Amino acid sequence: MSNNPNETNSDTIAAIATPLGKGGIHVVRLSGPDARVIADRVFDGAIRLSTAASHTAHYGKIIDPKSGKHLDDVIAVTMWEPRSYTREDTVEFSTHGSPFISTKLVELLVRCGARIAEPGEFTLRAFMNGRLDLSQAEAVADLISADTELSHQVAISQLEGRISEIVNSLRDKLLQSLSLVEAYTDFPDEEIDRSHFDQIQDSMSIACEKIELLVESFESGRILKDGLVVAIVGAPNAGKSSLFNYLLNHERTIVTSRPGTTRDAVSETVSIDGLMVELTDTAGIHDTSDPIDREAVERSMEKIGNSDVLIGIVDGLSDSPDKLIRELSELAQDKTVIRVLNKIDAIAYDRINAIRSLLPEDVQYISAVTGEGIGSLKKVLIRQAFPDGRLPEKDEIRISSARHRDALSKSHSKLRAAIDTLRENRGLELVAFELRHATDQLGLIVGKIAPDDVLNQIFSRFCIGK
Ligand SMILES: Nc1nc2c(ncn2[C@@H]2O[C@H](COP(=O)(O)OP(=O)(O)OP(=O)(O)O)[C@@H](O)[C@H]2O)c(=O)[nH]1
Ligand SMILES: [Mg+2]
Known part of the structure; x- marks a missing residue:
């Protein structure tokens, strides 16, 4: 195009x-x-x-x-x-x-x-x-593909221009500083006025902080927009497929009492408390020499690698569930594992209490058959998605596009460089240079600067007729 x-x-x-x-x-x-x-x-x-x-x-x-x-x-x-x-x-x-x-x-x-x-x-x-500006145009594609209340909210707020508003105002502030700096660079012999120095430095520092907050908002913004990727993992027969079906509210995968029922990883998208979750049921992880089982375990491990969060599930009827629960943390070093003990409907109350006394507080006790404990498991899942443990409020601004995140990160590092250069008195020419790059990156987000390759990439993901 x-x-x-x-x-x-x-x-x-x-x-x-x-x-x-x-x-x-x-x-x-x-x-x-x-x-x-x-x-x-x-x-x-x-x-x-x-x-x-x-x-x-x-x-x-x-x-x-x-x-x-x-x-x-x-x-x-x-x-x-x-x-x-x-x-x-x-x-x-x-x-x-x-x-x-x-x-x-x-x-x-x-x-x-x-x-x-x-x-x-x-x-x-x-x-x-x-x-529309560029960030609003991108929101049109997001709006069309938004499947849940929350992803819709993110897209509509971007379409309304709320990201553009913040970015434009940051850019205006930086442009003001830039013109002040440039006014001095025209007269290299003139010493910078102290009040101007402070004004430029303050304005750059404030912008720098705000940009940093926007960059940090990306992780949860991305999850709101694209959903949380979650895999249910554990030993054969722990009840992974049963939990998967329960969360999906229909019998999507086969459940039997025979260990090794699930072979292929099965994924479905489901809305949990308004958050889009791509949920995967995996094959039970165990040592095996059977080539089909081995392939199934390999696929499970691959899914583990691609997930944001894991639900590690243990059969509460097994001999030493507390040991199995502890071993769950070894599944993936760098991932959050929500540890779940299943089948509490079939375990005597005293036994559950005994197991509970051996285990950390954060273990979830559920029954994938009766649904007991699953409400609380969902809450924990949301908490894992959002660092402060709650769904963001409607009016919170979050960026959700990797393109915006990249531009903001670059802008942030250029701005840091400008601030350091000014403080260390390394020349206003250099301050202006860094500052110009910082503002250009912000301009890329709203499309004040719009190179062809950026436009191609953005608009090619639209459907025909939009
Ligand atoms: N009583 C009780 N039985 C359960 C529960 N969850 C699963 N089961 C039973 O445990 C057996 C295994 O359940 P699945 O959901 O197939 O277990 P899985 O972890 O997917 O097993 P594989 O796919 O073989 O790895 C079935 O007979 C289920 O009916 C539960 O919460 N309570
Ligand atoms: Mg299964």
């Missing part, structure tokens, strides 16, 4: 904006300088669409101008520039929900002068024409 605005924006683009497949309606979008003319060529209604007022809906027929064939009856909605998503002339046709009709309509529009839109090209135009 080419992102040269002069090149792309002179074209009029068309695409189906709804998912393919049969449904009530499909929407075909047409946007660009020739949208009115092209729409007139295919639309036959009570008025010519090009003469219709903006934001009006019109019933009419789609007629193939070459063959004169009637393709469909549609509603066409007009949105004239700049009052459209792309800020260009736009027509949206609602057709009957047949993939044949919508595909054919796009073909007709192409024959009449449009070209097929690239993935994300409507949003790219919205960005190029100043409707």
Whole structure:
């Protein structure tokens, strides 16, 4: 895809904006300088669409101008520039929900002068024409793929421009400092005024702290957006599949009393208290010479490596569950393991108490059959996802994009360098140099600076028609 605005924006683009497949309606979008003319060529209604007022809906027929064939009856909605998503002339046709009709309509529009839109090209135009900044445009893709309340919240707050607001204000502050520093660099003989020195230093330090907080917010922001990756692990027959099914609320994997039932790791996405969790049931980990079992254990180990958090589960009916619980911590050195003793429904109360007295406080006691203790296990899981043990409040700002995190980290280190250079009196030229890099990195987030490769990477992950 080419992102040269002069090149792309002179074209009029068309695409189906709804998912393919049969449904009530499909929407075909047409946007660009020739949208009115092209729409007139295919639309036959009570008025010519090009003469219709903006934001009006019109019933009419789609007629193939070459063959004169009637393709469909549609509603066409007009949105004239700049009052459209792309800020260009736009027509949206609602057709009957047949993939044949919508595909054919796009073909007709192409024959009449449009070209097929690239993935994300409507949003790219919205960005190029100043409707959205870059971080907001990215939020559009996040919003579409958000499956849970929390991931939706993260995306909508970014779309509203809350990240942009903070980043822009930090950038403005740094630009003010930069212009002050540069004013001095024009007069190298002049000594920097003490009050200016303090002002620049304070402003850079405050910005530095704020940027650091944003960088730190990424870990939980990422989990809110993409979900927490959790694997259920343990010895054969501990009840991993039973817990997996219980959390999913349906019998997704086979449960039997025979050890070694689960071979392939099975993953499903589930919302736990509003948090998206990618949950994996794994094969029981044990020493074995059987090649299939060995492969199964290897797959389990791989899943362990890819997880944020592990739920390590032990059969409470086994001979020495306390020993097994302690061994769970050895599963993965660098991972959080939530330790769970299962099957408490089948263990006498006294025995549970005896086991409990041998084990640390944080062990969870559950029954994957009755569900006892699973509410508390879910709470522990959330606590592991968020360092302060609670779901973030609605209005907390978190970054959730690795691109933003990288730019903020770079900005932070440049800013640190600028602060050090100023303090150590190593020359205002150098301070200005570092400071300029720090502001440029912030500019990348909101798209004040938008190299082609960055744009390509962002917009290629959009769907066609968006
Ligand atoms: N009483 C009781 N039985 C349970 C509980 N959880 C699992 N079981 C039983 O324990 C046996 C093994 O359960 P699974 O869920 O298949 O265990 P697994 O850890 O997935 O086993 P593998 O896949 O073979 O490694 C089955 O007979 C289950 O019915 C529980 O909480 N209470
Ligand atoms: Mg199993």
